[in-house]
Amino acid sequence: MEESIELQAKIERIIYKPTMCNNLKIVELNELSSALAPGGMRSFILKIGEQSLLSVSKWVGPKRSRTYPYASIYNILCTTYKKVAIIPVIKDEGADGELDYLQWDTVSLLSLLGVYVIPTYYVDAEKSSKRENKITNQKFDESCVKEEIEKILSYQSEPLHWNLEKMNKIYDIAIKALESYGMLSKRLGVELHSKEEVLERIKKLYAKIEKFKELSRKAARAAQDRETKTTQSKEMLDNNTTKAKLTIENLVGGLYHFTCDEVKIEGNKIYLIEAKNSNSGFPSLSDIKDGLVKMALYTNISELYYNCKNYTPVPTLKLTYAKSPKPILIEKLKTEARINRFQLELVENNRGD
Missing domain, CATH: 3.40.1350 (Trna Endonuclease; Chain: A, domain 1)
Structure with a gap:
């Protein structure tokens, strides 16, 4: 090697024809709560009013390698509707569990595939019956998700532009997530990961976003460099x-x-x-x-x-x-x-x- x-x-x-997609269930907007609930569907068609339809991929965590969220992305590639991925910015399972956070590579891939990312956070959970400092069955902030869905319906630019706008606000969303986890920690009596650790990771994510924008502005120069530079x-x-x-x-x-x-x-x-x-x-x-x-x-x-x-x-x-x-x-x-x-x-x- x-x-x-x-x-x-x-x-x-991107031109690709998936042939192995699941048959997606149509969910009315007033049924969104059950679809977002722990154990609910990972991908579905969301119907809003009489004509508006969105293909939705719901992630149960931000880390790609643990829960195979790309499988749900694959399932929505079959549709012709606007495609949306609902992803928690942070998932803290408690001091005895995992701590995962959204990474820029994930947003990059979804942008290329034409998927609008809704970065969100959890507002409710249950204490694990197996471990003292672990939480389970975490639930999204449904009102926040609905608000973002309404915005996407009328959004006219490409997913990349939307995703960059959302990532520019990633720090604010992370703060809301941390505040929510703080309240859950007190209410459930569960110790979570340190706030400082989470904030440090979010800062790194934001730095990658800034680097992406800087590289994008210099794309023409980068292409020119590729033609002229010599490497071993x-x-x-x-x-x-x-x-x-x-x-x-x-x-x-x-x-x-x-x-x-x-x-x-x-x-x-x-x-x-x-x-x-x-x-x-x-x-x-x-x-x-x-x-x-x-x-x-x-x-x-x-x-x-x-x-x-x-x-x-x-x-x-x-x-x-x-x-x-x-x-x-x-x-x-x-x-x-x-x-x-x-x-x-x-x-x-x-x-x-």
Whole structure:
């Protein structure tokens, strides 16, 4: 395995046809409370009045790796309505639990996919019956969510502009979240994580937003630099893979930073590999959909550069498994790969490790 390399790419538009979406239930606005409740639907169609419809992805936490929220994003990609993701800025499960917070990479990806982000916070919870200083069944501020939904219905600009506006207010939202958690801590008698720790993380998030805007303003210069700068060439053998930092530029000059699980260079092609693994069975459907969201990005790359040389991208979803799934799942995956022009790589792990 080689050390990480850096790639630059351009995306002009997102065109992707999902084929494995769940059938989404239509929820009336007066039913939103039950949909937002803990254990409620992760993705649904929200009907507002007689004509307004929104595709909604509800996240149960801001961290991508713990609850597979991209699976719910995948499910709303099938619709033609405005797409919305409701995400808590902070999720504090108590001193005996996890502390997760929203990251800029998440907002970047959703912006590229045309999803409006509603950053929000929790106002209610229950004390865990298993751990002394842990809370569970956290509930959103429903009035705040409804207010933001109404704004999105009449918002005329692209999701990127909306998301930047929301992220500019991230500190204020974080303060509201901390105040709410402070009241919950007193009411439930549960110790939470330190306020100072949370604020420090939010400051880092805000710094990344400012860096994004600065890079966007300098996008033309960055493109020029890419053509002229020289870097040390790296020799890569066929079938040798490495991780890669991938910077994607869109039409309005926004620069988005991601990490590829694996890349492989063969001739004038670079394989951009999103890998999902299972040591005991087959990757779960949620895990697979998480990978398909990355395929929606990679299949729309129009230009890809490494060391100032233009390469042809080969988007690849790699699934490593210990036990074969039902043939119908494989056929569905093959169909999605064929329609959207990415490679599907199935690797059996006979060792179970």
